[in-house]
Amino acid sequence: MGTKEKILDVSLELFSQKGYGNVYVGQIAEAVGIKAPSLYKHFRSKREIFDAILEEMQRRYQETAAGLQMNGQDAGADGAIFQKVSEEQLVQMGIGLFRYFLHDEYVRKFRKMLTIEQFADKELGALLTRQYVEDPIEYQAQIFEMLIAGGLLKGDDPKIMALEFYSPIYMLLTWCDRDPKKEKEAMGLLESHIKQFNKQYGRKKK
Amino acid sequence: MGTKEKILDVSLELFSQKGYGNVYVGQIAEAVGIKAPSLYKHFRSKREIFDAILEEMQRRYQETAAGLQMNGQDAGADGAIFQKVSEEQLVQMGIGLFRYFLHDEYVRKFRKMLTIEQFADKELGALLTRQYVEDPIEYQAQIFEMLIAGGLLKGDDPKIMALEFYSPIYMLLTWCDRDPKKEKEAMGLLESHIKQFNKQYGRKKK
């Protein structure tokens, strides 16, 4: 990994921990293993490091979102994948999402950074809302809509279903971000929640 | 309002917006209407201002928590108040909690401040978890347990019920903190959610 990437890497780590304003270029440099002035051979300013992280993470998000139609464009056409939903699959969808959000180091750090900066910078707040509220809800609502149309789930308001399915995931995620030791417990609660969800909205008995 | 209280007041406002590290004593002083050095007639340091806010807010929390048995001590004895739950009351409980969290200026600002500082200071993270995850869930689980015991709701896992009831409240709250314009929409979603909740766990038909 080149120095430039390493700078972005350790900066994200530090920003996600202390917030942009409380990280000093000297700390970044030290973590990289160089002296502060050398940073300026790679970026013109501290702010530019932050912006580079932002761009990179947005690029990655677009990528995965595109892969999932989470962008909110089409979707609804190729529901073929979901032609036989089971409790097990619902659980996998929820736990899988949770695990991904929680365990992908870049995703996790970036989310923490956005969390810290959300009120200082409107743009970042909007980004957090999009990535962790609006897009997931919309995406899951689409899935539930398909599942209902296919007769695999019952229910009449996909958006509320998505809200109820996803909110616990989100809350448990913020909980674990604060205290990773709670992951096990969170995972158990999440699984119980999804089974309960399935009991209420599922069509088949078991 | 004395100067000392005013300092705490504007400091909370500023800290909740930019975070402790990005607020300068000059800004606090200006917002109060005095010069920076005069702050030191009331507090020995910037940090002491922060700590004073923290103590005051924790005191208030204990107060309200005590009033609700949200502290997790006894409760379960005097369920008399809940002897006739209705959809309307469930809605009021949810919406009421949401409104209180969202509209009480001190509560809202303090929550935002904790949100910003949660990763920099373990204590603050734990405080946020207690006030916005563990205590509410535990409290509501107790209520649901009583309601089930009283035959007013059906269900077999009060904790999961609390998770499902409360998580959307929490998520919509963080959403509105970021963008108060969404309050109306959030309120609508919340009401739909609670009605759905009641449809699933309520005993009576309407």
Added chain:
DNA sequence: CTTGACGGCTAATCGGAATTAGCCTATAAT
């Protein structure tokens, strides 16, 4: 070989932010 750019370093600059020193006024208690 030699040259230029890449990337590191030390030393300096420059501005800003917390805090302290010391002064002054008003007011309330003696």
Added chain:
DNA sequence: ATTATAGGCTAATTCCGATTAGCCGTCAAG
């Protein structure tokens, strides 16, 4: 009336952090 205290101000101090200047070794291309 006197005086002590509370609370404000200006000016200074001190420290720290971002950034710049300018030097130097390495290494690949000519």
